[in-house]
Amino acid sequence: MNRTLNVTALLLAAGLGGVAAAQTQTSYRGPKVTLTYLHGFTGADRPVMERLIAQFNAAHPNIQVRGQAQPWGTTWQQLPSLVASGRAPDVVVINEDQITNFIARGAVSPLTNAELQSAGISKSRFYGPLFKTADYEGKSYGVPISSVAYVMFYNKDLMKKSGVTKVPTTRAELLAASRACTTDRNGRKPGQSGFDARSLNTWGISLYNNWVGSRLAYAAILQNGGSLVDSKLNASFNSPQAVEAVQFLVDLVQKHNVARANSTEEAELAAFSQGKVCFFPSGQWYTDRFEQQKMNFGIAFVPRIGTKQDAAWGGSSHMTLPRQRAGYDANKRRAALAFVNWMTSPNQNLAWTEAGSLPVMATVANNKKFEGRPIAGVFAKLGNIYATSGFPWGGQVLGPFDNAWANAYSGKQSVKAALDAGVSEANKQITQARKTFQ
């Protein structure tokens, strides 16, 4: 009897302590409010998100969050009319390819430093470029919750068979390793007489023609000190640095014969799974698939193809507070910021990585849980991942850019001609788009 009482008392104390701790954590102490939270995590990540929301609600008696999951595309189409009619949800998750456009059109509200501070959100908690993805004209508009990145998968078995002992990290190493991995149907190596580049048995690196394939060109351009747009936000991906970087990639096919010409993402993915290609640059989202296949593979950061800096493409989701009608309850905004803070805190972000996201902050990346996992191979450089954001005309820039990559890779146009044509098309479209923002 006595023991039971003691246990009950202990449990009670622990429970109270827990509640107290949770309440001191949050910045919101106002009256009870209900928040609507719109996000696009509709796949395998949905139950994880719903579990997190339930945990938040349990720990915060005065804030009730109602999550609503719907496909991203639906949100992009609905958000303008929701904001215009003053019926926007209190919190909306927006992805990196849309966010600058919505910021420039005034759909989301800036988060002031004072607000962030009082909610306990510290910018320095996150990877720098990741947080800046939702910045525009010196203001911050969103807090990163989820992130994906372009990485380089490598096949350990084929590398060993080809005598490649080190994962390449530089341009020269990448070329040498790729050569070692390449053999034609008759076992000849590139450069040997009789080598048939059209029927490769194994090859060094996967290049392919769709938008995912073009993200390697994006990484190479950034690494070389180039960029998609210049300081006036006009397209500039035909700068000498950009041409030089993309030329190296195209040469891997056309000059060095260590990659297949005219290939598709599906074909290269299948080839990598079958052990025919050493290096497969693509989204980190394929990790689960290769793990389930029990492949002997590793994950590395995209090698330094350029000379200036480390860089790779990343995609991300950011929690934003949409613009609301006049007279919007200030308590709701404070509560929403408390929710954003909680959801983007280390514990929650660690739980969220189960859904396939990369850590959004170094604290989480350092967690023991990731030790020995292939994905940990890129964690040291998560601060060098850059989204295609910062200009309000994402479609106008990325459409022509992806098309330019496809034309250069297929050899339809020279690299210079393809990038020039892409920039010219993009800038015509940007000129038109600018009128909408005046």
Added chain:
Amino acid sequence: MLAATFGAVPPQSVPESAVSLSVPGKAARPREARRRRGGREGGAITPYLYLLPFLLLFLVFVVYPVGYGLFVSLHRWDLLAETRPFVGLEYYRNLFDPETPQSQFFWNSMKNTGFFTLISVPLLIGASLGLALLLHRPIFGRAFFRSVFFLPGILTVSVMGILWRWMFDNQIGLVNAVRTDLLGLQPLPFLSTEGLAWVPVIVGTVWWTIGFNMTLYLAGLGNISQSYYEAAEIDGATPWAKFRFITWPLLAPVTLFVFVTTVLASFQLFGQTLVITSGGPNRTTQSTIQYITEEAFSNNQFSSASAMAFMFGLAMLIFTYLQFRIMARDARGEG
């Protein structure tokens, strides 16, 4: 099917008595006249009241969106913008100004859509008629083959698209596997070669939609009386002559229906190219609807997209008008 039956009967062969029986006799007329004069059984407004529910739906779902779309196309319009200035015909002029991307890409997409229609419609009519002729005869496993040819039609466009993208993949597709492994040829990069990229789109579309047209033709064939063929056989007609002078003319109403629906479906090309080629390479398979979608939802140029939609609608309207003219003439000519 009813249309096919009536179309199959030449008007001169209908006996006079049948006509007079089927038309209401003189006895019916006074009653109608009384009703019209009396007006107590319902005022002049009654028929319009019955039409009202449809009128409401028509106003809400057709007139209002069309009017709103026209408004959008004449303004620099964005829901979130504070001002939405009137710009007149600027977005329509863009379509005819060779300096703008819109004129380049819109007419390119119109050309692509037209090309697709031109190639796929004859294939879809010819092949479905051929299949229907084969499967109309009492061959072994007829019901099975009818179902097999009809089945692809129940797939969604994404399933069908992914399937044919895989079949024609540049590297790992079945078509290229056959070319390289069985025939010893070089693989053809179907998906990334201008011109060749149409092959998976058109083959896939024919495979996907042929069953529906085939079913219509089978119904039409079932309504042709065997007595015509028996009479022709007595006169010593060849199989070709029987097809040319009996089957083909008596299928004319079905063919017209199939033609009109297939042309309209082909003009609405969207999903197939979106999934199989994403409009590439170099926009050579981009359909008009895909380009309009890109302009609206990728470039956020809603006014420009609306203007294009109106131009596309206008082109469809002109085309449909011409089609009706030809239809009317054919209907008169062939009864």
